[in-house]
Amino acid sequence: MTNLLERFKAGLWYDNPGLVQLLGLCPLLAVTSTFVNGLGLGIATLCVLVASNTLVSATRRWIRAEIRIPIYVLIIASLVTCTELIFKAWFPALDRSLGIFIPLIVTNCAIVARAEVFASRNPIGTSIVDGLVMGTGFALLLMAIGAFRELVSMAWLLAMLPPGAFFSLALAIAAKNALDLRRRDRHGDSLPRRSRLINR
Amino acid sequence: MAEVSLVRSGFTLAAIAAVCTALVALTWQATYERIAANEQVWLEQSLQPALSGLVFDSGVTDSMLTIPAPNDLPGSGDTIVYRVYSGDRPVAALFVVSARDGYAGAIRLLIGVDADAAVTGVHVLEHRETPGLGDGIETSKSSWAAQFKGRSLRDPVAAGWTIKRDGGEFDQLTGASVTPRAVVKAIRDTLVYFEANSAAVFAATADGQEGVSE
Numbered sequence: 001m002t003n004l005l006e007r008f009k010a011g012l013w014y015d016n017p018g019l020v021q022l023l024g025l026c027p028l029l030a031v032t033s034t035f036v037n038g039l040g041l042g043i044a045t046l047c048v049l050v051a052s053n054t055l056v057s058a059t060r061r062w063i064r065a066e067i068r069i070p071i072y073v074l075i076i077a078s079l080v081t082c083t084e085l086i087f088k089a090w091f092p093a094l095d096r097s098l099g100i101f102i103p104l105i106v107t108n109c110a111i112v113a114r115a116e117v118f119a120s121r122n123p124i125g126t127s128i129v130d131g132l133v134m135g136t137g138f139a140l141l142l143m144a145i146g147a148f149r150e151l152v153s154m155a156w157l158l159a160m161l162p163p164g165a166f167f168s169l170a171l172a173i174a175a176k177n178a179l180d181l182r183r184r185d186r187h188g189d190s191l192p193r194r195s196r197l198i199n200r
Numbered sequence: 201m202a203e204v205s206l207v208r209s210g211f212t213l214a215a216i217a218a219v220c221t222a223l224v225a226l227t228w229q230a231t232y233e234r235i236a237a238n239e240q241v242w243l244e245q246s247l248q249p250a251l252s253g254l255v256f257d258s259g260v261t262d263s264m265l266t267i268p269a270p271n272d273l274p275g276s277g278d279t280i281v282y283r284v285y286s287g288d289r290p291v292a293a294l295f296v297v298s299a300r301d302g303y304a305g306a307i308r309l310l311i312g313v314d315a316d317a318a319v320t321g322v323h324v325l326e327h328r329e330t331p332g333l334g335d336g337i338e339t340s341k342s343s344w345a346a347q348f349k350g351r352s353l354r355d356p357v358a359a360g361w362t363i364k365r366d367g368g369e370f371d372q373l374t375g376a377s378v379t380p381r382a383v384v385k386a387i388r389d390t391l392v393y394f395e396a397n398s399a400a401v402f403a404a405t406a407d408g409q410e411g412v413s414e
Contacts, residue, residue, distance in 0.1 A: 062212055063212065064205070071212075074220050075216070075220060078220035081227070082223060082224060085227050085228055085231045
């Protein structure tokens, strides 16, 4: 149980794919102009991440090291295609508003990074949890930045335009670091824990 | 030894590729009907801008006609036309054409032309022009496309059918002339085609309705 809690803390905070690992920045910056777009792409990415972690973990015994990357590419590409079809069938309005960014989930490094770093070395159950946690962390960040930009753009139009994405992400990272530092000062924690899973 | 492992890797890759393909095929099976229905709804909605103010009693999408390439309409492939009628009288034809000379790729346009060869509406269906400059052709971004309503090849006459910068009558967009120039040219070409072929366009039998008249 504590392990699970740690996992969630890692995905949502210490190892957040967007804030700490800085993966998947292209969709993160491109579609977060509104909350709904952030939510839609967040959920789509979450689904792909959970499914790809599941498949990669399930097939990890047969995947030889030298062909693992083409296999990840195959798995992720087909899952993204399926997600795109599902969005087109059941959420056509969202699909049109996200446009090219649903197929472009395929280029989100966060997904291939979780396949390589985690799912290929861990059993199915924990890989699914990892996908859920990392996907949720990414989706929450997308939603937060989307909501922030949508609100601020009422007063300051630039927030809605591409530069606003960079400012918002920078602010989000700065805020996270400031919170971590304050916590460290107050509780005498050691250095902010970071990226255990990345710096294996 | 190395060759054996090479072959094994190949088989693993092939097997996983087959599984992935099956996954996509199954998803497609489960979704393609809904996707087609959604696209139909979307299509009918997107045809509305070229239908405003028209009085007709026929369906819109069931009178679809494909004019096979090569034709004189803008775009390189087959062209789709939707026709609306009031009783037997032709009311308007909606052309879905592509302007190929935009700034970035083809601009898909819906151009409505009424029976008197005047434009009923122009609506951009798809484009990849520069955001903030060329995307003003979108009805949702600016009123630029509204200037074509009611215009025909007699208003203005041939030389006027281009943007002001080229000595024509139509506004360009601030900071963008390639995009508007392409759109104006596509509209003019469509009107020229309509002028020459309107009787045939309205008389042709709809796709998939062999011998059934409107």
